[in-house]
Amino acid sequence: MAKPGNQQSLERDMVNAVSETMAEAMPESRELHPEVTMDSKLDSDLGLDSLTRAELLVSVERKFGVQLPEQLLSEADTPRDILEEVMRLKGEPPATPAQDDQIQDQDPDTALDSGEQNREHFSVPDFDTFQQALSWHAREHPERTYLHWVKSYDDVQSLTFGDLHKGALRVANGLFQHDIEQRDTIALMLPTSHDYFYSFMGALYANAIPVPLYPPMRASAIEEHLKRQAAILNNAQARIMITVPEARKLAAVIKGMVPSLEHVLTLDELWAKPLDRPVSGTKSDDIAFLQYTSGSTGNPKGVILSHANLFANIGAGNEVLNADQHDVFVSWLPLYHDMGLIGTCLSSLWYGMHLVIMSPLLFLTRPHYWLWAIDRFGGTLSPSPNFGYELCLKRIKDEEMEGLDLSSWRHAFNGAETVSPDTVNRFIERFSQWGFKANAMAPVYGLAENCVALVFPEKTREPVIDTIDRERFQKDGEATPASPDDTTALRIVCCGKAIPHHYIRIVDNDGYELDERQEGNLQFTGPSATRGYYRNEDDTNELFDGQWLNTGDRGYIANGELYLSGRNKDLIVRAGRNIYPSEIEEAVGELDLVRSGCVAAFASGLGESSGERLIVVAETREKDEKKLAEVKDKIHRIAMDALDIEVDEVLMVRPHTVPKTSSGKLRRNDCRLRYERGELENDNEPVWRQLIRLTRGTWRQQASQNLRSIGRKLYSGWAWAVLGLIAVPAWALINILPGFSLRWRIAHWAGRLLALLTGTRLDVQTSDRLRNLPEGCVLVANHSSYLDALTLAAAIPEPVSFVAKAELMNVRFLKRFLTRLGIEPVERGDARSSVGDSRRIAESAKGRRLLFFPEGSFDAAPGLRPFHMGAFMTAAAMKQEVIPLAIKGTRRKLPADRWNPRPGPLNVTVGDPIEPEGDDWKSAVQLRDRARKAILEMTGEPDRLAH
Structure with a gap:
């Protein structure tokens, strides 16, 4: 040994x-x-x-x-x-390397023990893109578990970095086989699952731009949902949507509403054999994905987030949190929301943390699963909006918590909506008996325009709650401290300070910075800040105030820390007082017959002669009119006694009436508009009637798409028919005619005729070089389609001998045909045979023109693959010049693994000849690198060596 x-x-x-x-x-x-x-x-x-x-x-x-x-x-x-x-x-066998353990356990009861293999520490390098991050993890520790997906108490499914990498490569290839091009947008309407991660990373691996969407929650709201998603899809100009089978059935309706959308697919329909590696060409400043704002105050807008933005945000947040591979992130947040996708999933991917996810629906129906997942997996980091903590307080029974241990939970992030001081205090008080530490509760603030995180508590501490004089704050905007015993005082939770390398300030309506404890508009700046909204110049201009960005939120700063008071668009002004609806909504939501979190307060009638009126809409399941009248009276009394606010009208409505965003935020403005149109309590229409109305409005678009589809199929059929009519006589003539030069002319003119009859424009740049080829030379061309050989045959008038894979010689009716055309066969699979073939070709190359496809093979992905050395060893050994050829258009016209040619031009560019500097290996390498560089420049293709 x-x-x-x-x-x-x-x-x-x-x-x-x-x-x-x-x-x-x-x-x-x-x-x-x-x-x-x-x-x-x-x-x-x-x-x-x-x-x-x-x-x-x-x-x-x-x-x-x-x-x-x-x-x-x-x-x-x-x-x-x-x-x-x-x-x-040498007579000394090597020591056997230790094998890493693999997580095989699927049971949450034992998953903690098996997860110990995740405890090794490693140094994560600096990445430019998330493609690089996943590729690195998949290469360094492919068996390391990236996430556990909790489907139910007894069903927990793991996903390793290696499996995610392979699945993403399969999705990327599937996207290319559906004609995706680089930087196209890919919509993802998928629930929490492994499929979501495969699709998101697959889009990145294809150098496309993922656009997360939320799937429909209720069939009764399908019309509103599709209209809202159509607005996003049209703004993003999405080419492909990946979704669930149920939504796939509505493909015709969706495509009719979105002209750019060519395919609506499930992951099973997209699944393909994997690419060998991700497509390169993405830079740190390129768009990583589009995060559409939830639209709580208006139409959704696509926030442009680059890889650099995301890494800056996650890195700055981690400077405060000090998270590493020992941490476990547990989340039920939806993956189409910035806090769920960036704050948990992408940060875990970067640092190699163990991620535990579950569906939002599972949390909403069984909120105790969230806390038990933290216990069983040793969760250290876990976020939720305020309503999640409130739901745990209201829905979880003590007997469901028997044996629970939350002592591992060191950061319980509370953000994405107004943080209630009552919720914070009650959650700490109740769950402390199960190990929850008061200093774990961390109110935070962030927004999609800064990726996610903007303000964190600077250090671990118990939540800080500011008690201020209500009258002075509402009238003058001054956050004057008040006595804790003052029952009328306002209490506002502190969110902390701006994360490192980022800055915040409070300004008045004219843009002048305000002093501490003076309420105003919140602005920010920093390396995480978006450069704007996708294809939305007007809203982008409103977002920026010089180098600062407007958040749309209001608040004040005290001792350098941020206190949020509400949103500008939700502000209600009554008798000179600024009133924020969240305080009314929270108080009303505490009533027994009112659904918590389903109350909206807003002002209506601005500018009317009767004046602005304060409206409160509250959801309830109660139908007894007498009890409903009692609840309305209680709402009026609470508003007047506790908040000194007079409510003009209270509406008690059935569940799911108050509109919300995909992340659960109230859409108060939308609620106001529905109220003013008298549409709040319209009966829910049957799904079939909603779909008929949608279809009726999109029939022209659907008809146009159908005509285009028929046209593509007719062209494909015509192209194959023409190919057959030309190929048969060409094959016969080449098999019987004497002379290699004559046989080549038959092939050349057959290719030209095929291009003519199929309406294919063939442009050859610097074609005079092809008419004057030296007798002995090596031509090398990029390879992206089965059309490449036909294209070059049509472009090159002088006889050349292709170097092709030996398998073609095994096809009986092709062997003589290919031999007569001077084809030189090489073995691709057997390395020894390949080397021998290269030597044989080099020995017989003198005085011949040899044409190589040095990539050896091709797939549907764009980009120039690594070059094999055979062509360049031949050129160096025989001291023959190398002539680079660049082919463009063939991948688009006939992609890999597809047999439906389509219209489109073809182009061949001939580069400058490259002379060998010697006849050794070093000279061959130099030839290869110079030829490859020339072809990269001429084609404009991405470099597949970049990964």
Whole structure:
């Protein structure tokens, strides 16, 4: 058995040998090389083709003084495999590396114990994008659990970084097979599930822009829901929507409302074989995704969030929290909401924290599941809006909490809506008996325009509640401290200070900064701040005040800390006093027959002769008119006695009448508009009638889409028919005519005729270079479609010999045809055969024009893949110039794994010839890198080596 120290030294030497070979083979992209480990895959992880692997074995032989067997070229998958053979030849077998444990447990009762494998500490590098973050975790610890999805008490499903990475690559390929292009927007209307994570990261892996949407909650509100989502989809110009099978049934209606939407798909319909790696080209300042505001005060707006914004926000928040891989994030928040997606999921992904998620519906029906998940998984971080804590107080019974331990919970974030001091105090008091610490409760403030987090408590402490004089605050905006015994005083919860590198201020209506304890408009600035709303210049202009951004919220600063008082658009002015509806709503919501959190207060009739009136709308399940009248009287008395506010009208309405946003916030303005239109208590229409009305309004769009679909199918059929009519006589002539030059002309003019009859414009830039090709040269072209060979045959008038995969020679009716066209076959799968084929071609290349597709294969994803070395070894050995060719348009015209050609032009650009500087390996590498750089520039394709 090898000694541990010797083993480590040998492994270091092996890693160095691989790194040095990669540095020689890929010198121009050295900074992009993945980190080499003993278990890195030589092909998929490190991108070593057969010739580079052959060079690696030669280097290993020199370094270790052994002669390796030839079959190792095709059998070795990792550096460890090569080292094992080296040690065998030296007569000293290597030590067996320890195997990491894997989480297999699905039971929340035992998940904590199995989760101990997540406790190792590792240093997370700086990332530019979340694609890089997931790829790094999947490469470094693929079996590490990223999340547990709690579906029920007995059904908990895990997802590793490796599985998320593979699933995202499958989704990305599926998107490309449905014609997605880079930076297109992909709508995600999915509930909490593994599918959501596959889809979100798959969109990023495809270099697209995900747009989270919320799925419909109730069938009775389907019309309003689809109209609201159509507004978002139209603003985002979404090309594809990924959704659940139930919503998929409404595809025709949705597409009829959104002209840009081409496909409405389930994940099963999108699932495809995985890409080999994510598509590169995304930069830190590019849009990561669009976070549509919940629309509590108006139409939803798409907040532009870049990768840089997100990393700045999560990083700044973590400077306060000091979270690491030992932390466990537990969340029931919806994944289409910034607090749920960014605050929990993406922050966990970046830092490699263990994430535990559950559906919002599961929490709403069984709120004790949330607290039990914190107990069973050792949750340390967990957020909720105020109503979540209130729901726990009202719905959870003591007997459901027997044995509960919340002592691990160190940050209970309370944000996304007004924080109630009563809720905060009652939650601490009640759940302290189960280990909840008072200093864990952390009121916070954030908004989508700053990703999520903006204000946090600076240190762990019990909540700070300010008691201020109600009269002076409502009349003059002065937050004057009052006695704690003053029963009329206002109590406002402190949210803390701006997170590091961010700044807040309070200004008056003219934009002048106010003193401490003076209420005004809240503004902020910092590296997390959005650059605006997507395709919405007017609202973007309103958002900015120079370098500062308007939040739309009101508050004051005391001792450098923020106290929020409400939103500008919700402010009610009565007799010169500023009244915030949340205080009325909270008091009314405490009544027995009123549904808590389902009360809206607003002013109506502004500008009318009768004056502005204060309206309170409260949901109830009670139908007894006498009891409802008693509740109305109580609401009037509470408003007058406790708040000194006179309510003009109280409406008791049935459940689900008060409109809310997707995140549960009250849409007070929408409620006011419905009240003024007399539509608050309209009977719910049947779903079928809502759908008929929607369909009637979109029939023109649906008809136009159907005509386009029919046109595409007719074109595809015509193209295949023309190909058949041309291919048969061309095949026969090439098989019987003498002379390679004549046979090539048949192929050339057949390609030109096919382009003409299918209406395909073929443009050849610098075509004179193709008419004057030297007798001995190597042509190399990018490869993205089965049309590439036909395109080049039509573009090149002089005879050339394609180097193609040997499998084609096994097709009986093609073998003679391809041989007569001078095709040179090479083996792609067997590394030893591939090296031998390259040597054979090099020996017979003198005086011939050889055309290579050095990528070797293609898939639906855009981007230039790594180049194999065969073409360049041939050119260097024979001292022949390399001519780079760039093909554009073929991927769009006939994508990978698709057989429905479509209209569109094709373009071939011929680059400057590249002369070899020698006949050795180094010269071949230089040829490859120069040719690849030229083709990248000419095609404008992203570089698939960037990952």
